[in-house]
Amino acid sequence: MADTVQTLINMAAKRFKADAAQLRPEDDMFERLGIGSFQAVELISDIEGEFDIELPDYELQGVKTFAALAQKIDKRR
Amino acid sequence: MIVMSYQDGVHELALGAPPCNEIGSAMLTELEAFLTSVDPEAHTLILHSTQRGGFCTGADLRELYQGLCDTPPEQHGARVGDFIDRIHRVMDTIDMLPLTTIGVIHGVCFGGGFELALTCDILIAEKSARFCFPELRLGIVPGFGGIPRLRRDVGNALIRDLLLSGRSIGAAKALAAGLVSQVVIAGEGLLAARSLAAQSGKFDGHARRAAKAFIKQLPAEELARERALFVELAQRPALLAALKRFVESTDLRPYLP
Numbered sequence: 001m002a003d004t005v006q007t008l009i010n011m012a013a014k015r016f017k018a019d020a021a022q023l024r025p026e027d028d029m030f031e032r033l034g035i036g037s038f039q040a041v042e043l044i045s046d047i048e049g050e051f052d053i054e055l056p057d058y059e060l061q062g063v064k065t066f067a068a069l070a071q072k073i074d075k076r077r
Numbered sequence: 078m079i080v081m082s083y084q085d086g087v088h089e090l091a092l093g094a095p096p097c098n099e100i101g102s103a104m105l106t107e108l109e110a111f112l113t114s115v116d117p118e119a120h121t122l123i124l125h126s127t128q129r130g131g132f133c134t135g136a137d138l139r140e141l142y143q144g145l146c147d148t149p150p151e152q153h154g155a156r157v158g159d160f161i162d163r164i165h166r167v168m169d170t171i172d173m174l175p176l177t178t179i180g181v182i183h184g185v186c187f188g189g190g191f192e193l194a195l196t197c198d199i200l201i202a203e204k205s206a207r208f209c210f211p212e213l214r215l216g217i218v219p220g221f222g223g224i225p226r227l228r229r230d231v232g233n234a235l236i237r238d239l240l241l242s243g244r245s246i247g248a249a250k251a252l253a254a255g256l257v258s259q260v261v262i263a264g265e266g267l268l269a270a271r272s273l274a275a276q277s278g279k280f281d282g283h284a285r286r287a288a289k290a291f292i293k294q295l296p297a298e299e300l301a302r303e304r305a306l307f308v309e310l311a312q313r314p315a316l317l318a319a320l321k322r323f324v325e326s327t328d329l330r331p332y333l334p
Contacts, residue, residue, distance in 0.1 A: 057244045
């Protein structure tokens, strides 16, 4: 889980040009990264490629933090 | 909105309407104009997007909502039917063009955009591509011929998943399912399509057209059933309510469930 959330943070920071050191697992990732629909779709594709999983969009319902998303990812690995 | 070019037997249509090539009357008019100007000597059509977000987010929901608001409820069926008939004429004509048609997909390829992509003979996806039928969220089914066209290429299990869950799938899944036939890295899709077009141009025209006609037919009966179902569902209050929510939403992520 710790590895997953850090990998996720690093990946999102790289994609959206943020400073990974400033991002925390409990941060609202959409708010911190300032991402909308199109960027969220890019993030899902990155996640699927990085973790070699399928992550249905509806799994993101109610997910706001990096930690919550990392949990969803781990359940599909 | 659509930048059209033609060189060495290859038509290229670059969809360039912000934010992400929503299909409304303006785009349809341009596609209709293109279809009346196809060079008889052409061998390939490449369809791609210059919008960063992706290939196409689908129908212009704001235009659809405004059109329904401007029409008495008892005439909604006729209005939707006329629009769908116009779209089907365009989509069916692209589908059956006597050219090799190549769709280059990156980013969002949702709803009507997915249906437009499915008119192409060959789909090349960049790794960022995501395909989705979100129509059930609006209380309707895909109405531009998407399901009948998709059924030509992939198994019903995946189609039911896409249709009934509204989820999106990425390029790797689309490749594994046979929906796309090539996946390339970001920014390489158009170059891959041009390379394929150059190859297509080497073939005898009659044989190339015959090969396409042999392998690809229009699923006419199922398209007619889909049209009827779409028009029926589009007259229910659920669509208007969903469109109102979409148009009035300030959510930054309107395309997520």
